[in-house]
Amino acid sequence: MEKRWRVNACQSVNAMINFVSNNAQTGVFSVFGMRTVYWDFEKQEVCMIDQRRLPAALEVISLRTCQAVSEAIKNMTVRGAPAIGAAAAFGLALAVRESKFGETASCYSDLQAAAAVLKAARPTAINLAWAVDRMLKVIGGQLEGRTLEELQAVALSEAQRIADEDVEINQRMAQHGAALIEDGDTIIHHCNTGALAAVDWGTALGVIRTAFGQGKRVHVLVDETRPRLQGARLTAWELQQYGIPYEIITDSMAGHFLSRGEVQKVLFGADRIAANGDVANKIGTYMLALAAKDNGIPVYAVAPTSSIDLSLADGRLIPIEERDPEEVLGIRFHGEPIAPQGAKARNPGFDVTPNRLITAIVTENGIVYPSFEENLRKTLKR
Amino acid sequence: MEKRWRVNACQSVNAMINFVSNNAQTGVFSVFGMRTVYWDFEKQEVCMIDQRRLPAALEVISLRTCQAVSEAIKNMTVRGAPAIGAAAAFGLALAVRESKFGETASCYSDLQAAAAVLKAARPTAINLAWAVDRMLKVIGGQLEGRTLEELQAVALSEAQRIADEDVEINQRMAQHGAALIEDGDTIIHHCNTGALAAVDWGTALGVIRTAFGQGKRVHVLVDETRPRLQGARLTAWELQQYGIPYEIITDSMAGHFLSRGEVQKVLFGADRIAANGDVANKIGTYMLALAAKDNGIPVYAVAPTSSIDLSLADGRLIPIEERDPEEVLGIRFHGEPIAPQGAKARNPGFDVTPNRLITAIVTENGIVYPSFEENLRKTLKR
Numbered sequence: 046m047e048k049r050w051r052v053n054a055c056q057s058v059n060a061m062i063n064f065v066s067n068n069a070q071t072g073v074f075s076v077f078g079m080r081t082v083y084w085d086f087e088k089q090e091v092c093m094i095d096q097r098r099l100p101a102a103l104e105v106i107s108l109r110t111c112q113a114v115s116e117a118i119k120n121m122t123v124r125g126a127p128a129i130g131a132a133a134a135f136g137l138a139l140a141v142r143e144s145k146f147g148e149t150a151s152c153y154s155d156l157q158a159a160a161a162v163l164k165a166a167r168p169t170a171i172n173l174a175w176a177v178d179r180m181l182k183v184i185g186g187q188l189e190g191r192t193l194e195e196l197q198a199v200a201l202s203e204a205q206r207i208a209d210e211d212v213e214i215n216q217r218m219a220q221h222g223a224a225l226i227e228d229g230d231t232i233i234h235h236c237n238t239g240a241l242a243a244v245d246w247g248t249a250l251g252v253i254r255t256a257f258g259q260g261k262r263v264h265v266l267v268d269e270t271r272p273r274l275q276g277a278r279l280t281a282w283e284l285q286q287y288g289i290p291y292e293i294i295t296d297s298m299a300g301h302f303l304s305r306g307e308v309q310k311v312l313f314g315a316d317r318i319a320a321n322g323d324v325a326n327k328i329g330t331y332m333l334a335l336a337a338k339d340n341g342i343p344v345y346a347v348a349p350t351s352s353i354d355l356s357l358a359d360g361r362l363i364p365i366e367e368r369d370p371e372e373v374l375g376i377r378f379h380g381e382p383i384a385p386q387g388a389k390a391r392n393p394g395f396d397v398t399p400n401r402l403i404t405a406i407v408t409e410n411g412i413v414y415p416s417f418e419e420n421l422r423k424t425l426k427r
Numbered sequence: 428m429e430k431r432w433r434v435n436a437c438q439s440v441n442a443m444i445n446f447v448s449n450n451a452q453t454g455v456f457s458v459f460g461m462r463t464v465y466w467d468f469e470k471q472e473v474c475m476i477d478q479r480r481l482p483a484a485l486e487v488i489s490l491r492t493c494q495a496v497s498e499a500i501k502n503m504t505v506r507g508a509p510a511i512g513a514a515a516a517f518g519l520a521l522a523v524r525e526s527k528f529g530e531t532a533s534c535y536s537d538l539q540a541a542a543a544v545l546k547a548a549r550p551t552a553i554n555l556a557w558a559v560d561r562m563l564k565v566i567g568g569q570l571e572g573r574t575l576e577e578l579q580a581v582a583l584s585e586a587q588r589i590a591d592e593d594v595e596i597n598q599r600m601a602q603h604g605a606a607l608i609e610d611g612d613t614i615i616h617h618c619n620t621g622a623l624a625a626v627d628w629g630t631a632l633g634v635i636r637t638a639f640g641q642g643k644r645v646h647v648l649v650d651e652t653r654p655r656l657q658g659a660r661l662t663a664w665e666l667q668q669y670g671i672p673y674e675i676i677t678d679s680m681a682g683h684f685l686s687r688g689e690v691q692k693v694l695f696g697a698d699r700i701a702a703n704g705d706v707a708n709k710i711g712t713y714m715l716a717l718a719a720k721d722n723g724i725p726v727y728a729v730a731p732t733s734s735i736d737l738s739l740a741d742g743r744l745i746p747i748e749e750r751d752p753e754e755v756l757g758i759r760f761h762g763e764p765i766a767p768q769g770a771k772a773r774n775p776g777f778d779v780t781p782n783r784l785i786t787a788i789v790t791e792n793g794i795v796y797p798s799f800e801e802n803l804r805k806t807l808k809r
Contacts, residue, residue, distance in 0.1 A: 097761065100764070100766065100767040266773070270679075271651070277766045277770070278760065278765055282766075285770070291770075291771070293752075293755060293756065295654050295710070296711075297652075297653055297679070297714060298778075299714065300711075300713040300717065301710060301713065301747070301775050301778040302773070304713065304778070328677070328679050328683060329682075331718070332715075335682065335714070335721055365683070373675060373676070373677055374659075376759060376765075378757075378758055381480075382483065383651070383656045383758075384660065386482075388667070389674045390676065391675075391680065391684070393680060393683050
């Protein structure tokens with residue numbers, strides 16, 4: 046069901062051509078020649094960079110079923126709150142095509158089932174549910190008098206709109222956020238929030254890219270981000286493509302560098318933001334924000350307004366995904382297992398950073414300062 | 428120069444016999460049948476468990492030169508503040524034997540040179556310098572009218588005393604500390620501070636062992652302790668031998684569990700304690716202590732008084748070793764490198780936890796509470 050191909054320096058010209066023809070309307074060129082998630086109009090498939098393989102190989106896989114997209118989200122072939130939102134939207138477009146029903150009303154019940162599977166793949170990031178609900182709403186509003194083929198076109202067009210908007214939203218966020226970055230800043234960045242975490246450009250890393258593009262000299266201390274090492278594997282790889290200077294640190298080192306006065310800003314993304322500004326993000330964010338606060342260093346969460354969940358009063362209500370302990374235990378040290386046989390591990394994928402530790406939240410509608418309770422609502426109304 | 432042998436379940440009977448014959452005077456039986464560092468009286472060599480190989484293999488190597496001991500300390504064949512102190516003491520005993528000079532006065536200048544090399548192997552842990560200085564003082568006081576052979580006996584006897592005392596000190600610490608542990612406690616523990624970090628028994632992990640031995644039900648959340656994974660590799664392995672329930676977590680997860688009310692105590696060791704109670708310990712300790720403080724969970728540093736350095740007013744003056752970036756970059760994820768080719772990394776081995784984050788310091792002379800400035804001095808006078 047799944048095809049896979051490797052993109053290297055030589056091949057990326059083809060990828061670029063493919064990209065340009067598919068996405069000419071956005072005018073955005075990812076430095077690695079393609080979007081993280083995109084629709085192949087010729088083959089009518091969802092394509093995505095396999096993020097489990099980077100940095101060893103830049104491989105793209107194509108998927109033809111909604112179930113395969115759910116799996117890819119769950120096993121983190123594609124990850125990053127905005128990217129999984131877009132992937133899920135394309136997944137629902139596939140689901141319309143897959144429907145066995147000849148008429149649109151019955152098709153919708155298939156879609157609702159597919160939507161439930163997609164949402165359950167990753168419970169913490171609200172963007173996934175947001176994109177799925179948006180797709181359902183648009184498709185649901187077009188059921189009357191449409192052929193299944195027309196409905197497929199509606200679904201695909203909405204998924205493509207979500208993807209295109211994501212790029213545009215990322216760039217607006219980056220413009221707002223870049224104003225916070227000063228020439229000469231050393232920035233600690235957690236997890237991966239770059240082009241790979243979105244359809245293109247990125248959230249927190251997008252801010253850094255834009256600031257760097259404005260000529261500001263920045264240096265990034267890249268939290269490796271255990272257990273899945275998205276920082277070392279993905280963020281370092283992206284920064285290398287962009288020519289932005291960086292050094293990898295273990296997550297546990299951030300406090301040391303903050304306490305030595307070597308860091309001016311802390312940036313990360315968000316998987317879900319509660320109404321009071323509490324931020325659920327990749328595990329380790331809370332301790333990083335604490336260390337920044339303890340040293341008077343500003344902390345910025347960068348996320349689209351689709352990450353804001355006003356239905357939850359505070360962060361304690363955000364569901365935290367607990368993943369396979371093998372993600373913790375499975376790395377190798379000097380070629381050997383890192384833990385004794387039979388060792389158990391815990392693996393919460395996210396934690397909640399209380400709003401009191403966050404200086405501001407950067408959205409596509411601008412920079413939101415406390416009181417978040419009040420100002421997040423205002424941002425959403427813009 | 429170096430010999431190496433593997434100890435497994437069958438062989439450990441021999442190791443145990445060896446251990447008992449060498450160390451009968453202390454009456455301490457490590458659960459894995461030997462001390463971490465010991466003198467082989469028959470072969471006149473320093474033996475130590477190769478801690479780089481655990482948990483894949485329990486191997487012992489024997490060393491016959493002081494230079495080899497320095498190397499073993501530097502490359503972390505042996506690690507843990509008390510253990511490297513004892514290893515260095517045995518190293519100096521070897522240095523006396525190695526001296527080319529026929530008379531004791533010239534021998535002493537050789538010893539001073541060897542001492543400088545040993546101290547430079549790991550700059551942060553003060554126990555190393557403490558043990559080396561103690562050896563120099565004792566040997567220096569016995570130079571008059573001694574043959575080189577007699578001086579060798581003096582040196583070896585003092586090194587053995589340091590090793591034996593270390594075990595006894597660890598057990599006294601553990602008794603004091605165990606009083607702090609309550610039945611049912613879940614404890615976050617950082618790095619390895621068990622028998623492997625000392626000559627035997629351990630510091631913070633020694634407290635947990637003793638509390639468990641007293642029948643208190645404890646559960647340990649084991650910080651994996653990047654970059655060298657002493658928690659996952661060594662502490663988990665020790666806990667498994669002791670039958671103490673545990674789960675491994677990444678260092679970045681501690682804050683999550685603390686904030687969810689799942690943790691009652693935080694324990695770690697210390698490589699150097701400044702006069703004001705600031706604690707230099709394995710990188711990541713500061714962020715862990717911050718997260719504990721933020722959630723009102725008590726934080727205990729457990730260390731012998733030989734870790735206290737009254738010559739330094741506060742922790743900012745403690746030298747922090749920066750190690751090879753390869754320790755950060757060298758692990759493998761799904762069999763592949765975790766960072767792109769050419770990636771740079773930083774690797775400070777320790778950080779400083781300010782005294783305001785520490786509830787108490789457990790020493791062999793008792794539990795020291797704030798004000799540390801005053802009470803650490805009192806403890807040293809006991």
